Amino acid sequence: MKHNPTHIGQVESVSGNSVTIKMASNYPSNMPIVQGTVYRIGQIGSFLKIPLGYANLYGIITQAGVLAMPESLLIAYKENPAIVDGHRWLRIILVGEQVGSSFERGVLQSPTSGDQVHLVTNEDLRIVYGGYNSKSSIVIGNQSASEGLAAQLDMDKLISRHCAILGATGSGKSNAVSIIVKSISEKPFPSARVLMIDPHGEYAGLMTGKCQVFRVGANEADGEKELCVPFWALPFKELAAIFPGRLSDQNEDYIRGKVLDLKRISARSMVGLREEAITADSPIPFSINQLWFDLDNFERITFKADRTTPETLVALGDPATLKSNQYPTAGLGSSAPFLNTKAKGILGFLDGMRSRLLDQTYNFLFRPVGYSPNLNGSTNNDLPSLFSTWFGHGFPVSILDLSAIPSETIQTISGCILKITYDALYWGQNTLVGGKKQPLLIILDEAHAYLKAGENSISSRTVQGIAKEGRKYGVGLLLVTQRPSELDETVLSQCGSIIALRMTNSRDQGHVSSAMQDELREMADVLSSLRTGEAIVSGEAVRIPSRVKFFQAKNAVKSSDPIASKLWTKAQPDMAEYGIIVRNWRNQSFK
């Protein structure tokens, strides 16, 4: 009888959905050619088929080699390696069943030892990998098992159930992100909405014509827009946390009361607001300079002999420039001038607040152009215009390029952006721009930078909130990181899909495999040997876990690293530049 080239071996033992396969010792090649296509046998992550009557069971290879042997045989083998006798071993995990042209996840039947095991041909794979709805699926690359076959993702699940892209530096994460975003933006979706937080400024070049870039210090000639995040839109606690000093609960309540007063005053000129609904958390403009000045004045004021009349000022302060009022120094003991006995002892905090307010790297927050309140709390523009700038530019993707911002600030800025956006979508849940009517995909590249485990920052609190509740409000997360072990575990566990690229560090591998489906954990070993751009994709966005090779984006991701070998060829710069450094440093400015 002619040898059937797809028949590669037989079932040796079955335990649950894990099946050990013994390959025929006379199988001619590791790379057989069936109907003109080369197949690679024994690739971790590829499929094998076990025909059972009318149905075919499909399993994914999780182990190959001697370790894939049944336990009992492995012991015998260790004593006498000769028993292998030219056979090779594979272990598969059963993942689905095909009857006719329909493929279903999960298996009803179980194979028994002796059943034939076959190579999965392209024709079979088309059935296995098919079944995606063409309207909602995106093509991101090819199946590693067979290069002619497209690798698809269910975009709806990807967005609504969150996804994590994990892999070492250089494994192809940014490329994968741009392929995913590109294929979304190439679909006929006039109201697609993707918000990308881009810490290295890599993505703008990849998505020319599909995105609007926002940057601190925007280059408007290039079509970029200035990134503004008005501080007054933040809840009080998040705002207070931006300042370096810590406050006692009592003092926090005291300042909260002052913020509320200022917000109430501003709100009087706004129409349609219920005064009793306003809190210190309401996104209502107020002058933070005035707040600082009032708080500071209360600490410094001294009184005349009657202890109620303020002393005459020695020097008049100015809220606009954050200059304190100066009073005559208090006398000792029972002689005037008297100190303010009600002062809160928060001069230290106010000092930290002042220096942050003056720090130019925080201009996007405290002096956002158009959104910066004057001393009576009114602004030229309000939040609706901010949101329409962020999302109403007509492109599917909004890129917030944070490359110009120092890393400690990145945490705060991305946290503030996410908080404001998420709050807006929460309160807009019944409107046409709410997430339920117009879902939003938020992409966080280098997520470990602002989502550290155990850290209590505005960014990690917000991302945790979105991870847990986002799907209710139509907000999806795509997290990208090279250090899954540093990422907050609850966030990772909320990701319905995992795209695992090459990962060499064993601690990180452990975190990736624990985030993957239980049955695929054995595959974690293969992570260290994946090619650049190759990934194990598992979870809800794929019909079946698979090993895929992402397409390569045309304009490769631009690296913003300075190139020493090139830059050092220039002549020594003028030493006067160091003078500029120190001046900028002292002025807290880059100009």
Ligand SMILES: Nc1ncnc2c1ncn2[C@@H]1O[C@H](COP(=O)(O)OP(=O)(O)O)[C@@H](O)[C@H]1O
């Ligand atoms: N699917 C792919 N095919 C070929 N080359 C790729 C692929 N993905 C990434 N690369 C290349 O690998 C390098 C690193 O990719 P990048 O996406 O920047 O990695 P990461 O973001 O994980 O550090 C880039 O030069 C990129 O062009």
Ligand SMILES: [Mg+2]
């Ligand atoms: Mg990257």
